[in-house]
Amino acid sequence: MIELVGFDGDDTLWHSEGYYQAANGEFERILARYVDLTDTHLHDRLLATERRNLRLFGYGAKGMTLSMLEAAIEITESRISAADLHRIISIGKDVLSHPVELLPGIRAAVEAVATRHRVVLITKGDLFHQEQKVDSCGLSDLFHRIEIVSEKDERAYQRVFTECAVRAEQFVMVGNSLRSDIAPVVKMGGWGIYMPYHVTWAHEADTDFAAESSRVVQVAAPDGIVGALSMLDARAA
Incomplete structure (x- = not known):
């Protein structure tokens, strides 16, 4: 028994996941200033980056944030501004501080x-x-x-x-x-x-x-x- x-x-x-989905939505709005979202397959590229980094960063909001920063730099070919990189960090902090x-x-x-x-x-x-x-x-x-x-x-x-x-x-x-x-x-x-x-x-x-x-x-x-x-x-x- x-x-x-x-x-x-x-x-x-x-x-939990709803907060991550909202973070992904905000990430897309930031990247839309630099690239055509329909051509870049942003969702797939971010997911690939997160999967690649799992062994280094593990699961959770911190790993997600680091992967977002890496993906943003790669996808925009380093054209993303420091201010928008800082906004991505703020997205991660918001997920870490959401209510239970x-x-x-x-x-x-x-x-x-x-x-x-x-x-x-x-x-x-x-x-x-x-x-x-x-x-x-x-x-x-x-x-x-x-x-x-x-x-x-x-x-x-x-x-x-x-x-x-x-x-x-x-x-x-x-x-x-x-x-x-x-x-x-x-x-x-x-x-x-x-x-x-x-x-x-x-x-x-x-x-x-x-x-x-x-x-x-x-x-x-x-x-x-x-x-x-x-x-x-x-x-x-």
Whole structure:
């Protein structure tokens, strides 16, 4: 039976991607002064820069900002002004300082799960930013353990299993990303509750893992998590 339930942070417990999408929109408005956006494939070029830099900068607003600066200089062939580079830095600071807003109903869902199982928070991204979100979210008292990781891969999940003394088949991960939250856990023999967010970063959407698996239940909102967990608990038993 299920013993440990993991919850993702960004766009599972609290809103996040919308702030990044707004930042991308502002970035495009700045670059539109220098290039024809329809010809430069700006979105694709920025995404390629971000992916290229992940191993150096990691995930989060700081890595996004550095990648925006690099892409802006390359795309404009160094014609972008210092003032506009400074505006891009301000965009990153705005993302880092956005308020933490919980998804409706998520606290009740976590509380309900915590009455039956140990719960852990497993979130990835910039350490300082994620710590600030955890401190501000008002949910940290519910979790048995809080893990902030640089990447959600099998190595990271195995460390959680070892430290919490559970096997993969005793673990369920709740999250909005098939790539990071669900696929690695299922591959290891665990279970997943997939709760899609209304918008997803293209990098996280880049996966061939299908949610139509007997080890995964998809829910539309937090109020479906408890029922989905009961279904998976029965399957695991």
